[in-house]
Amino acid sequence: LPWNFFITASQYFNGRLMVANATSNATSGGATKDYNYDSWMALLSQLPLLLFTLLNSFLYQWVKERIRVAFSLIFIFLLFSLTAALVEVNMQPDTFFSVTMATVWFINMFGAVLQSGLFGVVGLFPPRYSTLFMSGQGLAGIFAAIAMLCSILSNADRNSAALGYFITPCVATLGTLLCYLLLPHLEFARFYLNRSRSDKVDTSKELLSSTEKKDLEAKGKFVGESEESQERSSVLAVFKKIWMMALCVTCVFAVTLSVFPVITVRVQTVYKDNEAWKQVFTCVCCFIVFNTMDLVGRSAPSLVQWPSKESRLFPVAVLSRL
Secondary structure: OOOHHHHHHHHHHHHHHHHHHHHHHEEEEEEEEOOHHHHHHHHHHHHHHHHHHHHHHHHOOOOOHHHHHHHHHHHHHHHHHHHHHHHOOOOOOHHHHHHHHHHHHHHHHHHHHHHHHHHHHHOOOOOOOHHHHHHHHHHHHHHHHHHHHHHHOOOOOHHHHHHHHHHHHHHHHHHHHHHHHHHOOOOHHHHOOOOHHHHHHHHHHHHHHHHHHHHHHHHOOOOOOOHHHOOOOOOOHHHHHHHHHHHHHHHHHHHHHHHOOHHHHHHHOOOOOOOHHHHHHHHHHHHHHHHHHHHHHHHHOOOOOOOOOOOHHHHHHOOOOO
């Protein structure tokens, strides 16, 4: 949600920087400055996301998952509140840009810790919940884009529309925190959250068909009830098993983020005379279309998985995106 709300609001940030820059130059007589908001925002979003996702691989051993998730949501709420408050504050363009970039860095830092913590929680539930979790991430993009569309179409002035836009994720984050705190009180959730490690191993064996068991045992990958299976695998040991899939995921995201939103947001409509369409063009054709297709792509594996992750065609398909 944080990442999507900041990229979808690129028109607001670019517009405000441009106006503040013009006002500053009119009084000081300085040259116009291009802040490259979209490029810096993409970089300062993905860098902390990468660093703190890696850090979380070690952090989970010392900090409880409930603390990581709850505190991350609280800090994300506070940072969104700060962004909403700054809508009504007049600032120098350099100061506003610096504060915004710092907010982008920290909100994605906490977002990375939150995401990793939630992946751990989802991992305790049946496999189909992982697909639903990924679909939810895609849905966040549509949610942000529709919120922006509503703020553009509203008859409110620029500041009121922006304020309403940034209050929306504050409410959504509080709702998420409340849902997370209520989760352990659901009987269904308690069953999966309170299972011991040995129960998880037993259940995973029950879920496997006899054929799958034989295949895994033949490959030496089946986890038995030995003491070694009870210990946490090292990050390196896990990475040796998933390196190909991890590389594919990295490649997919690298290609996407090279184009979206830095390049796609610069595409403009040829129908310049239609003022209403010109206003909503970027929001509809860049963000809503992208996030709808993103949601379709994330949800599709719950229906069909082709090619399979063991197939040699899989990395070829991923590399073809280049």
